[in-house]
Amino acid sequence: MAGKINTYREFQDFMDACCVKVQADPDLSGHGRWWRQMDYNEFVTTGEVKHRRVVVVGDPDNSIVIQALRGVPPDFADDPGALFGRMPQNAGAFFDVADIDEIADWIKRGCPNGGGGVPVS
Known part of the structure; x- marks a missing residue:
């Protein structure tokens, strides 16, 4: 159901809910809950995780967030040559395709943050 995420706060809550659903604990990862550590402006302009624009x-x-969740080669593939592997690693499962599509839809719509405005870039 596209359009479920309409603000950065909804994105943050959605990421938390998806992690709970797949039994992933990002606080034990090398990057933590990066979506809670950066504000909206940083997220849409300069936000990085492991030196890569999110x-x-x-x-x-x-x-990168979509590539990591989908397991896009070469960096996020499930093979020995990949730098990171598909995210979340060490979870009970990966995010559902529909959940990844929700995040992708929000990004495609320009990462709106409520009020119909578009982010400053």
Whole structure:
């Protein structure tokens, strides 16, 4: 159901809920709950995890968060040559495709933060 995420706060809550659903504990990872550690402006402009831009506003396919959740090669593949592997690692399962699609839809719509405004880039 596209359009479930309409603000950064909803994105943050959605990420937390997805982690709970797959029994992932990002606090035990090397990056923590990065979506709680950066504010909206940082997220849409300069936000990085492990020296990689988290999101390309309007372009989910080139956003590292989507690549990591989908397991896009070469960096996030489930093979020995991948740098990181698919996220979340060491979880009970991966995010549902529908949940990843929700996040991708929000990114494609420009990461709106309520009020119909678009982010400053």
